Amino acid sequence: MPAGRRRLPVLAAAATLAALGFAAPPAASGAGPAVPxxxxxxxxxxxxxxxxxxLGPVDPRTPIAITLALPLRDxxxxxxxxxxxxxxxxxARELTPAEMVDAHAPDPATVAAxxxxxRRSGLEVVSVSAGRTLVALRxxxxxxxxxxxxxLRRxxxxxxxxxxxxxxxxxxxGLEGRVEAVLGLSDVGGHKGMGPALPPGMPSVPPVVGLSPVHPxxxxxxxxxxxxxxxxxxxxGQTIAxxxxxxxxxxxxxxVTFEQAYGLPRVPWTTIAVGPPTGNNIDNREWDLDTQYATAFAPGVSSLLVYDVTSLNDPDSMAELDRWVTDGRARQASFSAGECExxxxxxxxxxxADxxxxxxVATGRTLFAPSGDTASSSTSVTSARRPGRSRPTRRRARTR
Structure with missing residues (x-):
């Protein structure tokens, strides 16, 4: 686990990030955009x-992916x-994914708008999520x-x-009240606080080896x-993700090496692709940790589903979270988003995400998530209370 990251035993799927109020300090000349x-x-x-x-404007020809998040009905x-x-x-009864769509998905007329x-803006509609809450554009x-x-500037x-x-x-x-968030205008959220991957060709560290005598x-x-x-x-008999x-x-x-080293049952791994494939392996240590100890804590599970998205930028991460929520295949999932709160x-x-x-939660799903990301990976965000400093926050969660 990268330094500074702590994993809570359980966080419920209803986890909401702490609400923060920001105001901008006076903008310094050449110091980036003022924050309204x-x-x-x-x-x-x-x-x-x-x-x-x-650093100047983004090249106007650069392809950009954004996602519009639409509000739920009722x-x-x-x-x-x-x-x-x-x-x-x-x-009280949980809803099935199909019932969720019927009762609460955004109206088709909203998606059409x-x-x-x-289309009129010259943008491509790449996809609409199964629950109609996310419209991906490029x-x-x-x-x-x-x-x-x-x-758009750098x-x-x-x-x-x-x-x-x-x-x-x-x-x-015409879209007022029909969209609640726009993801991807800034790519700051895509710079996660993960640990570096091992260089290509270097064998992975055997799972039975400690970091040092102090950390056996x-x-x-x-x-x-x-x-x-x-x-x-x-x-x-359960399926986890x-x-x-x-x-x-x-x-x-x-x-497989981890299971053999500790005498654990072999748990079938199924990769579920969410977006185009990529050769990026920079976060493999994180995925090692998540997959190995998910099954180590629950060695009786029948299946491990690993949702695999192209990148950890905000539009991709949200598409991956949506896929798990709406496809109904696993009631528990672990997500090391690494996002600064x-x-x-x-x-x-x-x-x-909320x-x-x-x-x-309404469909009976639980998300396990890391705590302490602000301490490990935040770049300072301007704050009226302490200009030039970031203020650590805690995640709030409901447990089941």
Whole structure:
């Protein structure tokens, strides 16, 4: 596990990121875009990293992928159902994915309006999610900027180069209230705090070897003891999932090595592709950890589903989360998103994820997630309380 990352034993699928209020300090000349007051529409204002230096406009021909997150129908009714489920109210019932779509998916007319706007703006509609909450678009940076009334520029802050808007972007009046977040205008959220992969060709570290005498090997039996896990709770017959990204052949082989080293049952691995394949293996250590200890804690599971998305940028990550929530194949999943909580609020990731996780709880799904990402991977976000410093936050969660 990368330094600074802590994994909680259980986080429920209803996890919501802590709500933050931001205001901009006075903008310094050449120090990046000023940060306006928060907009009702998430993801359209500049992220505003502390000390950012403007590197100039994004080449207008650069292809950009964005995702529009649409609000649910009768969200209040769905929240009431979730509250009843969480309190074990008599008669409360989970929805099937199909029932969720019928009762709460955005109206088809809303999707049609987004499609029409995209077409008139010269943007390609790449996909509409199964639950109709995500509309993925693609277009040249120049067209994206023109459609949303904001320029796309490159910035550098503390060694990190990233893309951001230079002012608050806007959707047309006809889409007011029909979109709750725009993901992908800034790519800050795609710079996750994962540990580096091993160089190509270098053999992976055997799972039985500790880091040092101070940190001796710890195996599944140690963790069962730490958490006083009941012997009979092995996940017998259940299917579990891990949300990952990149080229996963090495983690798949490493899982077999891990199982053999610790005498664990062989759990079948099934990769579910979410988007085009990629050769990126930079986060393999994270996927090793997630897959090995998911099955180590539940050695009786019958199947491991590994959802594999192209990258960990915000549009891709949200598409992957949506796929797990809506396809109905696994009731438990682990997701090491690595997203800084403060950045997630500004990029729209939090808003879109909360909508998906509300659906997850209503359909009986639980998400296991890491805690402490702010401490390990945040780049400072401007804050009115302490200009130039990021404020660590805690995730809030409901448990079942």
């Amino acid at each position: 007051a928060p907009s009702v529409l998430a993801g359209v204002a500049p992220v505003g990293l502390s000390g950012a230096v403007d 969200r209040t009714g769905l929240e009431s159902r979730v509250a009843a489920l969480m309190s074990a109210r008599p008669g 987004v499609r029409d706007w995209a 277009g040249a940076a120049g067209r994206i900027g023109a459609a949303l009334g904001a320029g 910035y550098r802050a503390d060694g990190l180069e990233y893309r951001d808007v230079d002012r608050v972007a806007h959707l047309p009046a 090997p710890r195996g599944p039996a140690d963790f069962w003891s730490f958490y006083h896990a009941p012997e009979g709770n092995t996940g017998q 891990v949300l990952a990204a990149g080229e996963l052949s090495i983690p798949e082989r490493d899982l 403060e950045v997630a609020k500004r990029t729209g990731f939090q808003k879109a 909508t998906l996780l509300l659906q997850a």
